[in-house]
Amino acid sequence: MxxxxxxxxxxxxxxxxxxxxxxxxxxxxxxxxxxxxxxxxxxxxxxxxxxxxxxxxxxxxxxxxxxxxxxxxxxxxxxxxxxxxxxxxxxxxxxxxxxxxxxxxxxxxxxxxxxxxxxxxxxxxxxxxxxxxxxxxxxxxxxxxxxxxxxxxxxxxxxxxxxxxxxxxxxxxxxxxxxxxxxxxxxxxxxxxxxxxxxxxxxxxxxxxxxxxxxxxxxxxxMESLLPEYSAFGAVREPAGSALPGIAPSNAYRCADGQVVIGGNGDSIFKRLMAAIGREDLGQDPGLANNSLRAARADELDAAITRWTLEHPVDEVVAQLQAASVPVGRIYTVRDIAQDPHxxxxxxxxxxxxxxxxxxxxxxxxxxxxxxxxxxxxxxxxxxxxxxxxxxxxxxxx
CATH class of the missing domain: 3.40.50.10540 (Crotonobetainyl-coa:carnitine coa-transferase; domain 1)
Known part of the structure; x- marks a missing residue:
């Protein structure tokens, strides 16, 4: 039934x-x-x-x-x-x-x-x-x-x-x-x-x-831009772990008790993310004003975000970034799915x-x-x- x-x-x-x-x-x-x-x-x-x-x-x-x-x-x-x-x-x-x-x-x-x-x-x-x-x-x-x-x-x-x-x-x-x-x-x-x-x-x-x-x-x-990038530039995209190559910051980040994913790659979102983690200097940096500039400094941005996330548990990271209207989410197991009210x-x-x-x-x-x-x-x-x-x-x- x-x-x-x-x-x-x-x-x-x-x-x-x-x-x-x-x-x-x-x-x-x-x-x-x-x-x-x-x-x-x-x-x-x-x-x-x-x-x-x-x-x-x-x-x-x-x-x-x-x-x-x-x-x-x-x-x-x-x-x-x-x-x-x-x-x-x-x-x-x-x-x-x-x-x-x-x-x-x-x-x-x-x-x-x-x-x-x-x-x-x-x-x-x-x-x-x-x-x-x-x-x-x-x-x-x-x-x-x-x-x-x-x-x-x-x-x-x-x-x-x-x-x-x-x-x-x-x-x-x-x-x-x-x-x-x-x-x-x-x-x-x-x-x-x-x-x-x-x-x-x-x-x-x-x-x-x-x-x-x-x-x-x-x-x-x-596969998105895989072929035209190869056709135009001879670029062969390689694996990048949890990052999204050419889009920054967008990655999985370790917290004090687990991991989250954060998508901070929109220009205004990036500024809100940097303000939330106490790095307004990066948020206002003209050298990070758009995605192409940020992609060139992705490792630097990931390191700055990780320093902040490691200091906080998952629940706190999610709550603070959601309050700042930054896309963020815990990495769900099926147990999380079954218990999620949404x-x-x-x-x-x-x-x-x-x-x-x-x-x-x-x-x-x-x-x-x-x-x-x-x-x-x-x-x-x-x-x-x-x-x-x-x-x-x-x-x-x-």
Missing amino acids: LAHMSTAPSPAALQGLKVLELGQLIAGPFAGKTLADFGAEVIKIEPPGTGDPLRQWRLLHEGTSVWWQVQSRNKQSVVLDLRTPEGQAQVRRLALEADVLIENFKPGTMEKWGLGYEALSARNPGLIMLRLSGYGQDGPYRDLPGFAVVAEAMGGLRHLMGEPGRPPVRAGVSLGDTLAALHGVIGVLLALQARQHSISPEAPKGRGQVVDVALYEAVFNC FRARGMIERIVTAQGLALEVPGIVPKLSATPGSLRSLAPSLGEHTQAVLGNLPSTD
Whole structure:
């Protein structure tokens, strides 16, 4: 049951949208979850026996991952073996009525099963197929296996993560998968909008298309000025630890009992920060009047700020800088998140009770829509929970 249920809009933003999710693990299912949160009917196809491997990932309760309760909420589970002609035929039947099909198999797999876009769109011209893969549907690397860890490295992100002169580190979550999923959702919404402009007697829902998202490209798209700086100046950005190269002061700083992050890089913010730490001399220094000047003296500024933060506990640093309207924050653990009143006031922590009776807190829904917000309508399904109901009255493809 949903111990705390979001107010369900009527109609939901994506009410009436039918989505067929064939992906597994993170990228495809995260895209499906996002669409489902806003009212889409998402039918998740799982292999017989074990289902989506995510059911067994990380910490389990009575044999099922608690992560599963987030990734598959608001979805229906249908068991089909896509490697068999019978399973493939059922997908073709489901695809006749679908608006969107999500898959994140190795390129060519869907075609091998007779489920490529050309085959499915011939019977359903309005179908939109979201295809998520490591390297995309074409290009010399298309057939290579690609996971988020590789995409983050190839997209330029991993090289920048860590301390100078030391091996790169990872973020601790699969950013490549999640970034690809979000780009995929954007692509689906764009394709739905475009479909509206192509309605005709031959295609009463309009013409669909393929949304091709490569994990490495989703990462690369978030790399800001990395490429133009190299193109113009031959500059290869290197890892800088917790600092933001070329932006100063902006860093993590040690306090008497922990650490905080401070963003003092706006011109007026910088002056307020310097006043708060008792360094008005730096705040009024003409040689620090703008960011480019401050960036050249970033080490000097970080040292001055650290001398002050080390003298005070985290709570005092946060309180004083917030009072001065300087962006500052403690570095949260999940315990801090769970105890923070702002997360709860914004609906970012929802309470559910799983089918096994486990009371669980899960992340709320993003983004916030004022008129048609997302909602938690149903729990993550058990394996094959909806197989009979979904397949019972499907049209034939013959």
